[in-house]
Amino acid sequence: MPMDFKTALFYILSAILVIAALRVVTARNPVHAALFLVLAFFNASGLWLLLQAEFLAIALIVVYVGAVMVLFLFVVMMLDINLERLRQGFWNNLWLGGPIAVLMVIEMIAVLSARSFGLDAMPVPADPATGYSNTKALGAAIYTEYVYPFELASVILLVALIAAVVLTLRKRKDTKKLNPSEQVAVQRKDRVRIVSMPVEKD
Amino acid sequence: MENAVLSFFQWFWNLFGLWDPLWAMIEPVWPLVWVLMKIVAIIVPLMLTVAYLTLAERKVIGYMQVRLGPNRVGPMGLLQPIADGMKLFFKEVLVPSGANKKLFLFGPILAIAPALAAWAVVPFFDGGALANIDAGLLYILAMTSMGIYGIIIAGWASNSKYPFLGAMRSSAQMVSYEIAMGLALICVLMVSNSLNLTEIVRAQDRGWFADHGVGFMSWNWLPLLPMFVVYFISGVAETGRAPFDVIEGESEIVAGHMVEYSGMAFAMFFLAEYANMILVATLTSILFLGGWLSPVGFLPDGFHWLAIKISFFLLLYLWFRATFPRYRYDQIMRLGWKVFIPLTLVWIFVIGSWMVSPWNIFK
Numbered sequence: 001m002p003m004d005f006k007t008a009l010f011y012i013l014s015a016i017l018v019i020a021a022l023r024v025v026t027a028r029n030p031v032h033a034a035l036f037l038v039l040a041f042f043n044a045s046g047l048w049l050l051l052q053a054e055f056l057a058i059a060l061i062v063v064y065v066g067a068v069m070v071l072f073l074f075v076v077m078m079l080d081i082n083l084e085r086l087r088q089g090f091w092n093n094l095w096l097g098g099p100i101a102v103l104m105v106i107e108m109i110a111v112l113s114a115r116s117f118g119l120d121a122m123p124v125p126a127d128p129a130t131g132y133s134n135t136k137a138l139g140a141a142i143y144t145e146y147v148y149p150f151e152l153a154s155v156i157l158l159v160a161l162i163a164a165v166v167l168t169l170r171k172r173k174d175t176k177k178l179n180p181s182e183q184v185a186v187q188r189k190d191r192v193r194i195v196s197m198p199v200e201k202d
Numbered sequence: 203m204e205n206a207v208l209s210f211f212q213w214f215w216n217l218f219g220l221w222d223p224l225w226a227m228i229e230p231v232w233p234l235v236w237v238l239m240k241i242v243a244i245i246v247p248l249m250l251t252v253a254y255l256t257l258a259e260r261k262v263i264g265y266m267q268v269r270l271g272p273n274r275v276g277p278m279g280l281l282q283p284i285a286d287g288m289k290l291f292f293k294e295v296l297v298p299s300g301a302n303k304k305l306f307l308f309g310p311i312l313a314i315a316p317a318l319a320a321w322a323v324v325p326f327f328d329g330g331a332l333a334n335i336d337a338g339l340l341y342i343l344a345m346t347s348m349g350i351y352g353i354i355i356a357g358w359a360s361n362s363k364y365p366f367l368g369a370m371r372s373s374a375q376m377v378s379y380e381i382a383m384g385l386a387l388i389c390v391l392m393v394s395n396s397l398n399l400t401e402i403v404r405a406q407d408r409g410w411f412a413d414h415g416v417g418f419m420s421w422n423w424l425p426l427l428p429m430f431v432v433y434f435i436s437g438v439a440e441t442g443r444a445p446f447d448v449i450e451g452e453s454e455i456v457a458g459h460m461v462e463y464s465g466m467a468f469a470m471f472f473l474a475e476y477a478n479m480i481l482v483a484t485l486t487s488i489l490f491l492g493g494w495l496s497p498v499g500f501l502p503d504g505f506h507w508l509a510i511k512i513s514f515f516l517l518l519y520l521w522f523r524a525t526f527p528r529y530r531y532d533q534i535m536r537l538g539w540k541v542f543i544p545l546t547l548v549w550i551f552v553i554g555s556w557m558v559s560p561w562n563i564f565k
Contacts, residue, residue: 031305031358038351058340062384066347067377070354074373077358077366133336135397180536 010050017043030076034069041065055135204236240332244321252476253283259520266524290472293465298360301462305359310463310470313352317477320345324484325400327494327505338399339387342485343380346440349478350376352471353449353459360462368458371531372442372449378538379439385546386433389426389553390489393564403493409563415499421492425556425563428549430490432542434515437482439534441475443519445526446534453528483515484508 020040027033041064048057110116142150215221228235257272257279264271272279297303323338325331335341350373357369391397394405406412411419423430439446450458460471487493487508494508529537557564 035305035355054335054337055340058337058344061344062340062347066344066350066380070350070373070377073354073358074370077354077369133397135337135340178532180533 006050010047013043013046013050017047030079031073034073034076037072038065038069041069053134055138207236207239237332244332245318248318248321248477248480249473251480252473253287255476255480255516256286256472257283258516259523262517262520263524266521287469290465290469295465295467296462298362298462300361302359302361305355306462307467309352309356309359309459310467310474311352312355313349313474314470314477316345316348316352317474317481320481321477323399324481325403325488325493326508328404328503329400330494330505331400334398334400337397339391339397339402342399342481343384343387346478346481347376347380349474352474356463356471357459360459362462364455364457364461365459367455368449368451368461371451371455372459375442375446375449375534375538376440378535379436379542382432382538382542382546383436383440385543385550386429386436387489388550389429389546390422392550392553392557393422393425395564399488399493403488403495405564406492407495412499416497417492417495417499418497421490421495423490426490426549426553428545430486432546433490434482434486434518436538436542437486438519438522439538441478441482443475443479444523445529447528448531448534451528479516479519480512483512483519486515487511 017040020036020043023036024033024040027036041060045057045060045065048054048060212221212225215224260282261271261279272282275281275285295307297306320342322332323335323341325334331338353372354369357365357367357372360366390402394402396402396405406421407417409420411417442449448454450460455461460468463471491511492507493511494503494505496503496507556562
């Protein structure tokens with residue numbers, strides 16, 4: 001049976017996604033790892049586009065690729081990461097980490113595999129009518145039905161944001177901080193004093 | 203338009219009596235060929251505009267400084283961009299010995315690809331967009347936020363001090379101004395009730411003024427005046443042009459991320475920068491100045507109006523460069539975070555309250 005275009009696209013995107021995700025963990029260079037993570041985000045966004053969830057797909061790119069990963073790269077590039085030290089104790093911890101990883105894979109397969117996921121309980125939604133906007137539907141759901149959970153989540157994020165600022169805030173005495181409005185408001189008489197002196201004769 | 207193009211081809215190839223066998227071959231892939239033709243029809247004029255924008259920049263700044271600008275190659279220096287292009291094309295692309303070779307060559311590609319991809323959703327006239335998608339504005343935001351990777355990767359892969367400083371500066375600056383830009387866009391999509399760029403232009407054609415023949419008063423620039431200014435200034439900062447050009451900052455960090463590049467690799471960054479400038483000018487015209495709409499009722503709408511509006515904003519870019527001294531870095535951050543973002547947030551509330559009040563004009 002020949003695959004239709006969408007299925008083929010799904011397999012291509014998924015294959016690149018899995019390979020990129022593996023390379024995030026195995027890449028020797030942390031900057032490469034971060035860039036592979038960007039690639040993984042891209043392909044995940046492609047998968048969402050295939051599901052006709054264009055708002056979520058583009059939001060993934062805007063938020064994670066456009067902002068979060070940029071700052072991530074910013075930090076990773078500044079750090080002098082010693083890979084040898086990070087790799088120390090890999091074999092010593094493998095006896096504990098390995099089985100846990102295997103257990104997690106088995107659990108995920110158990111939950112997400114087609115048989116137990118209950119695809120029959122959640123049939124494929126009917127093709128939306130023309131003029132149906134995914135973005136509009138999502139907005140309506142968030143701001144009417146789920147407005148309290150949404151507001152709660154935003155307040156929690158705000159608290160986290162303020163907490164992060166407060167934790168890293170320190171008053172330094174040696175900063176040469178300038179106040180631009182004071183700088184602009186400077187008048188000549190604040191800086192220059194014209195002294196009239198009588199001519200000194202020899 | 204598709205039919206017109208098809209019938210032209212039919213007429214042309216029928217001159218040689220070749221139409222029927224040719225069409226039998228092309229018909230199965232015609233939709234693909236049609237899209238490719240539209241892409242070429244966007245990219246080629248864009249690249250020509252980039253080439254002549256560089257000439258216009260040197261000429262305009264020259265006249266502003268009472269010089270003549272380039273005037274040796276061709277009549278009035280009109281062939282200067284061609285000469286520049288040929289020079290860059292035939293120069294060797296040097297890769298520094300300490301550089302990460304793959305990423306070093308990947309950087310320019312990552313810079314130019316989003317700069318071109320963003321044009322896919324731009325409507326040039328009514329119905330004249332390559333892809334008239336619903337979430338067009340979001341797509342543009344996504345693509346413009348990608349452009350920064352080219353700069354960061356180039357800065358890091360060069361393995362050199364100045365490019366790295368340039369990359370760090372650009373990542374901080376672009377992320378900051380993206381927020382102000384995005385918040386300004388929220389106001390636009392609130393009043394036009396759509397994310398589709400064609401719809402946003404059409405929404406500006408409605409209103410009391412548009413009905414009375416003075417359409418330019420109905421455009422978004424008037425009710426959203428602060429956002430119009432914030433958007434364009436953020437756009438200048440986002441493209442890293444003067445007076446926000448600390449990314450290149452030739453007197454401080456030589457040329458930032460481009461120090462180690464030569465030949466076509468350098469030209470790619472150049473093309474990406476200018477393509478982004480034209481994109482910001484186009485978006486400002488579409489979102490705030492009514493795109494292809496005519497300013498007055500008795501003149502017909504059309505692409506020429508969009509071209510005039512784009513040229514005006516491009517002139518502003520050059521004018522800024524000739525006029526303002528470069529911002530200090532902390533002042534750039536202050537302007538972005540302490541002035542623009544609070545202003546846009548307040549204006550979202552103002553527009554929101556206006557829209558639920560009885561004086562709502564955006565219907």
